[in-house]
Amino acid sequence: MIRIALLCCGLVAAGIAQAPPAVVKKVIRGGGAQNTRVMEHLDQLVNGIGPRLTSSDNLTKACEWAREKFKSFGIKNARLEEWGTFPVGFNRGPWTGRMIKPEKLALEFGTPSWSPGTKGPQRGPVRIAPGDAAELRRNADQFKGAWVIAPRTMTGGLSGRRIRRQDREKLFREVGVLGVLRGTRALIITSGNKNIDWDGLPKIPTINLTGDHFKKIKSLAEDGRDVELEFDIHNNFKKGPIKLYNVIAEIKGSDKPDELVIVGGHIDSWDGATGTTDNGTGVATTLEAARLLMKAGARPKRTIRFMLWSGEEQGLLGSRAYIRQHPEENDRISAVLVHDGGTNYVSGIAATDAMYEPMQRVLKPLFDLDETMKFSVRKVRSLPYPIGSDHDSYIAVGVPGFFWNQKGRAVYRRTHHTQHDTFKAAIPEYQVHTAKVVAIASLAIANLPDKLNRTGMRRANRFSRRRIFGVRYDDKMVVTRVTEGSVAEKAGIKIKDKILRVGKTKVKDRFTLAEALKDGKVKKIVVRRGNREVTLTARFD
Template sequence: MTILRTRAVSLLLLSLLISLPAFTQERSELEINARIRKEGMENSQIMPTMHFLTDIYGPRLTGSPNLKAAAEWAIKRMHEWGLENGHLEPWDFGHPGWLNERLSAHIISPVKDHLICEALAWTPGTNGAVTAPAFQMILPERPTQEELAAYLESVKDRVRGKIVLAGKHQNVPVNTNPSPRRLDDSQARARYDPNNPNAGQFPGRRNQQQQQEPQQGPPRLTPAQINEQVDKFLLDNGALVRINDAARDHGQIRAFQNRSYDPAKVIPTVIMRNEDYGRISRILADGTPVELEFNIVNRLYPEGRTAYNAIAEIPGTDKKDEIVMLGAHLDSWHAATGATDNAIGCAVMMEAARILKAIGVKPRRTIRVALWSGEEQGLLGSQAYVKEHFGSFDNPKPEFFKLSAYFNIDSGTGRVRGASVFGPPEAATVIRQALAPFEDLGVMGAIATRNRGLGGSDHTSFNQAGLPGIGMGQDPIEYNSYTWHTNLDTYERIIEDDAKKSAIAIAAAVYHLAMSDDLLPRFSKENMPPLPQRPGAQQRAGGN
């Protein structure tokens, strides 16, 4: 009896010893999560970071001195927080930088008023104030090449020396049923539930695919083809300024770029708010002449042909040659100061790293922060980085096998609600478990994706290469409706509490991967999804 009792006690002690490391690790992670929460809520540096990235260095167009200065400041600030190896990594943008330094626009006659406009990037200035009559081109709808050529020929003698409204005024209906600004918890759970067959297939700007009607009759020109021909027509025929209708409500303006990046190929061009464009259009329709005045000062920066990503690290310990990355794009469009797109993403990821450094963790793997440039021109900075450091699944470099995962955030100020993980289901399970303790902050899960298509944001540069990219999903707030790429994208649109919660959840997930015995599971050679037939088909002129 004594022998049996002794054996039983021995077996019990042995089982306790075997389970002790797992118990200790779980308890340690619970303690770390509590410290992450406390640091993130009580000592957040998100809003001071936002002030500098937006008020001081915004806007941050790729190739501009503003963007480089913002990157240098971010590296300096992360060094002050204790991160190491901060540096700029150059890549070849291939185009000069551009900035709009001044823009004034007025209607002079038959009334006097100021007009709200934004310059199109990589277009020339006016070389002083220009005053001229307005002329409106009413372009044919979905024209063939012959129809467009005939129309342009018919107005050829009417554009010289004029300020030209390029197109009819767009009627923007009053929206009586706006989209919700937050997901309710049941929606978020369904969206990130791996057992939901429709998880991830929710309506939204990134996921909608427009159905193209089959063309009947002669081929119709695309909007891009029409735009290119109108630019050349106005330049060749001596127009002074081109005005495009912003075609959005409540004074929103989205100003992107001259696709050629060559100011010599276009005339000075602005995007005018829909309300002002409509006013001028209606006065002209009365048969009343309209006189306008513009003064536009734009400047090129040849040194902008070299762009930079900003990098900083928390060095690892026993697995320091392995990496967990987190990042966001630092570049923005130029109509505002780029707060929700995407200074807040950079501030959240910098904050996640700051929290981990502040609480004194010693990660096994190196934690690397990356702030990208060139995202808005097509994910160019992150693509260059992935190519340089990791290669691809088909042509890997040594570091390809050392990356555990890359976390990305790029959907505005809303709190994180879940994650989309490029990898097998077990990869999403790891992330789901790491995020589970933060359900009270609104984080509802993680789902796996097999999509290697390029587009959306910088995590897809990793996905395309066959690496584990993790895109964080968020509450929409005003992102898709008001601030995304618009002149309203300013510091005032940030919800600090949401950003704090996002940084806390991401810091915990990054720490979990940095401490795990194994890298995040990824697709095997046999299970790697193929590249889409048209890689980059989802890529657009403006990124997230």
Template sequence: MKSLLHPPRLANKRTPKLLLLSLLFSAQVGLAQTKDPIVEAIVKEATQNSQLESLGHELMDQIGPRLVGSPQMQQANDWAVAKYQGWGISARNEKWGEWRGWQRGISHIDLVHPRLRSLEGMQLAWSPSTKGKGVTAETIILADVADSVAFQKWLPTVKGKLVLISMPQPTGRPDYNWQEFATAASFEKMKAERTAQTEAWRQRMSKTGYTARTLPVALEKAGAAGIVMSNWSAGFGVNKIFSAYTKKIPTVDLSLEDYGLVYRLTASGQKPKLAIQAESKERGVVPTYNTIAEIKGTQKPDEYVILSAHFDSWDGATGATDNGTGTLVMMEAMRILKKIYPNPKRTILVGHWGSEEQGLNGSRAFVEDHPEIVQKIQAVFNQDNGTGRVVNLSGSGFLHSYEYLNRWLAKVPAEIRNQIQTNFPGMPGGGGSDHASFVAAGAPAFSLSSLGWSYGNYTWHTNRDTYDKIAFDDVRSNAILTAILAYMASEDPTTTSREKSVLPVNGRTGQPGTWPSQNKPTRRGGLD
């Protein structure tokens, strides 16, 4: 990666260009050292009058997770509009599609034989309700058969049973814990056994002739009473919580510890029984929205600086770091800008996108529905990978991005700026988050990439992504960064270049790299 304020190496006519770059660098450093009253006021407002904690409490604790199609998603949309309007910012909910409406109810899972124990677990999103007294049934382990023919012969045995379809983990301790306390030989032995067990389970699944998506449906058709799984996220007490594929029987996820207990009891012939109460409500077809707010530009109102974060989440917890924190950053930046910089040159627009988790659908719909805005974008700043302070900024493949991004970054306080590594021209985002929707359409859009804070294991799509995982000092830093970047992009007398870099050859195919194509959103989801 390139260091901050350091443009890419230029070939040919070396001396004049080096002189030009040296002058550019000196000018940018001089600019950074010149105090800007707007920048100073942004920093002061963010540090002395921060609204982040109260906004986080309202969104994560009071509203909760924001699964597309859920009442909480609609509640969050309306809440955000009210917040913006209370700050004097024009805001609206813009419909872009429809989704299967679903409302989570109480999950209660108990071991009732051979002993009693309440188990830690929950139904997956869009799991059918158990209704009435729920489901009580014996458990059975997914068979290890020779091939798909043998599996079809085995399938009738699942009738009336709860089928365990996940591999039991050999250890509930994450690797860092083993590394700290185990002998080297013991650690290596565990890893070898786990690798062999994982491969054996992969083959077991493969020989059924089904995939992780189609297997639950086949078991449901064969008369299973329910699906029990455990999607461990390689950390203490943490599982990934995604969606169910069954339509009539419940699909539940158990903690590693309790899944292992039930699996061992089943394997040893104890014939354990579980009682599952998984309440949920089907809500038919419901509209889906993006929440849009804007501070109108005074000199170039038809040119746009866009702040971007997806609003939806999975609902294993409350979606605090994916992407509650990105949402808070953009809301706080807009609040600060309205107070400190109420008359921007260009329009500053914020998009809180719906259904990012199912394929960037909200932002793709916005790009498709608003070509007049996309054609006039000065820059998009997107944040969507956890609570950490921003430490990476890529040029997204735009050849001259180093010129304007470095010019804007020069105004950011050194304690924030110096932690950011830049990479120019970088590579265009292929679909990891909503900036990719704009990049595919040729608009300069950039991901504000954050420090990890164990995001991948502990909070990304997990049952532990809650308010207490937010590092508010880092989020505050990101709000300051975003507000200053938006201010600088709005004020810049020049329009950003959209010239694309020549992408490197694809190492796998040997073919020249190609710019990501613009994909259509799914505008009617979960209804097939």
């Protein structure tokens, strides 16, 4: 109670009328530990609905559920807006695997999205495939009905040329293998290739085992032991076109209803777990911020729009499509605030010189909202970009997009796209705090006298669209995502590559990477792939 009173007195003393003290007080109380519903939202999304791969039935259910949530808060204009379609849908069911011989062992593994499962339980021996296609064909009887450990690359014919992925699939089907076994590290990263069509669906399952299980199986097979495995994987394709949606809900502005502050995150996820920290947590805080503002009776001067985009994991598809469909809105948007950094609490926001003073002033109530979770406005030369979330889509067209700074005890790389991205990874007190921060900040920015000044928000020599590198990585510079069609993908960078050097520059963090790439020239990039270093060429033209 004392904390609330001090915060509201501080607002009045500072002469800040942008976020009415009475509304801020109600938001703080309404989002307190006894009243919050942010974890309830998260539970319903990730446990009640589950993972939400773009093109899955679960994603459609989640979008419909979110729309109804917004409506239940009193937002009557909540709606779904179609942004595109996928030719093939994909729904992942349960999956199990076990070693039967020479010992009993439950296996930990995953399969790529948009990849086939098994036709019921499939049991067979383990065989190590040769790297030459001709040799595999000559010994087809040994591999028919087997789970195959295949080399990452295979060659074929007299030329010795590498066989393309689709030709490897055809070869394995011709031989009659049950599936292909691959090893990962302790973390199983889920990804997948959406570029499939109904008449050319993949047929051979790919099993990504944890490193220790893969090494054990391979070692036993190399020693000549009789290794037998059984997998039962329920992966199901659905004939399209599959309609895809963004979720939109608005609190209309009282003075400037045509001008916007957008608050949101992406509602889709990968489907190797339940998509909790990427990005159920951002969906939950967006919903809770909307609930808190409606319950507090907020009447923002500008419209606050809540947006939950889909298709983010495949390259920001939903947000980019929305911008293409509504280019007339761009000049009317003051700010886009995106929560997509996991469950750690929101600890600050970046602001350019032109934005810093008004942001520092109106966000002051957040500085002392919780003594254990400090908030600050960080002055930057230009807005951080590209990071790999939906605010990038807006910055690319000149709209101020913000990716919240976050701090806390959660280790994001442990859950990001991995088998550990489940409800228990979310930290309730952080979620509660972040929802209040998002609500108060969006109202404060919506009530500024003017839209945020865009001067200097994007440095052309570093951030022109053609120079977007197109990777997402953890704090050790290990790649966790490669954007389709990006410079990085064309250069041959793959998930799990560790970026070591750009030219002669040693890459220590995202800042040294950005600095090394900023001139947009052709670059030699050295990555560690497995146990070897690989040199790639990145071209930005």
